Amino acid sequence: MPRASFDQLSAFVAVAEQGSFSKAARTLNKDRSTLHRQVSELEIDWGIELFERSGKFPRLTEQGASLVRPSKFIIYQMNALETATDSLFQGEQTSLSICHDASISSSAIKKIDQEIRKRHPMTTINWLSRSRDIALNHLIDGSADFSITLNQGAVLPDTGVSFINLGYPAFDYYVHRNSPLAKSKNLSLAEVQLHRQFVLEDLQQSQFGQQTLISSKISSASDPSVLLDLLETEGFSLLPKHLLGVREDEFVSLDVDFAVQSGHFGYVLLYPASAITKPLQQDCIDAVSNWFKQVCAPEKASY
Template identity: 25%
Template sequence: MFNLEQLAAFVAAVESGSFSAAARRLGKSQSSVSIGVNNLELDLGVTLFDRSTKYPTLTVQGERLYEQTKVVLRQADRLQSYAKGVINGVEDTIKIGIDPLVPFSVIDTALEKVAQVYPYIQVQIVKLFGDELNNAILDESVQLGLHLSAQAVPVNLEFAVIANIEWVCICSPDSEFADKETVYNEDLINFRQIVCSSMLENNAVKSIALLSQEVWQAEDQDDVIRLVEQGLGWAYAPKSMALEKEATGSLIVFSPEFKCEELYYSCDLIWKASAHYGPALQFILQQLTAK
């Protein structure tokens, strides 16, 4: 029965162009590579290379088996990497709770890096806020949480301020506010406002959350933005999210009369003080708190 060394010799010979080059690539003798490929052909009962020319070339069957062999070797690498991760205590799954008010851009770079360093870990993102998020971390159904700073963090939780999120006012390009240099407070009060529900629960932002006499609510900030894009009202939104939409022409960032300076709110990363975290969670914590 063929083995992984034979498969690796076969792939190296194809990609290097010769058995001697494959041997240098693998750090083995040319004879061991040749024997490995010959034995693979015997085990499979298929001729992989046409050896009638100076340099061996793949047969039709060899070309098909080359692609399949690469898949097998990748799967073997995945198996070995996963087993190594288990030995080193790497978590199978990480669950992160994110307040709907926190833009995903706060965490996306850290997740990209953890995917590179720990490619076989599973990450789950859930939207939670307020006491629901705190309780999920305390009972360890969620390992990390991100929310806007609102009040004292519970005694059993650790926290770190990881970002300052700027908020802006948005409307659709068809809104009567779109072409105005300044939108007066009276106009905002008389025009429908779209609000993310968690804004009304957050002590830090609820003081500015409601201005209009007519309000629609959505559970997620992405849904708020979608309703604004449809021209159904104006809203507050994280500037990073608003600028992405403004670049596509689906939203306008406007200046309200009441805004005398930029509006920022801190984003906290929270986690359970007594929890034991494996390498991947420690890596994410390090990435998010590095600033």
């Protein structure tokens, strides 16, 4: 049998952190006498002195100081357990699987994941890199809850799948800043076609990707980081600006005469049409939507 109760541990840690029984009592919304009793009983149960009380304020003994951290850990674990049981009582899922194609950056996934977990710390979130077709199969067979992917331009969603339009991030033709192409101005389509074009595999399989293959030499890559590394040596690639991430300063937009500005291509969030929107699912939708709102927000013009 444990010799310490949760209330006793909470009282001990609160006094240790606040340095005063009165402040700790206000923090825990309890009577000062109650905390005195709980800490005293804990000292008796453990057979050690946790605080020196000879001065105006209680001071941790060496033994007491060594027990603050493990006590805090137990309190954290208990609170996490309570949160988990509350979620289970409310019928919340214990895991969430989100598919995404290669054009969604790792920084985007990190931010979305963090926003969801702020509200659902006990939910396991699985991020699955999948092409649109495979993701659709996952949604239909129930092995995935959501998919973030390029909009195929269909008027109606796929059978058994609902969708939310997320917005239209900017895409552009990019080259490495050390590439000879970076210094060229007003390039014609014929001039660009002579150079190697790198294409993300997921983009190449989409309708949009097929329409943007302009080079006579096409090379595909399934991993965005590999594609960016390959661009250091030669060629160009049509990519969403957000995919450059922390390497944005390494690349510049290709100056061409057949496009006066960056293009914009739509993204959608897909989910099973039969899905019931519970707090977890709605918070996932909100987190994904919020990230796209930031990415798609127009940049402020400077004059």
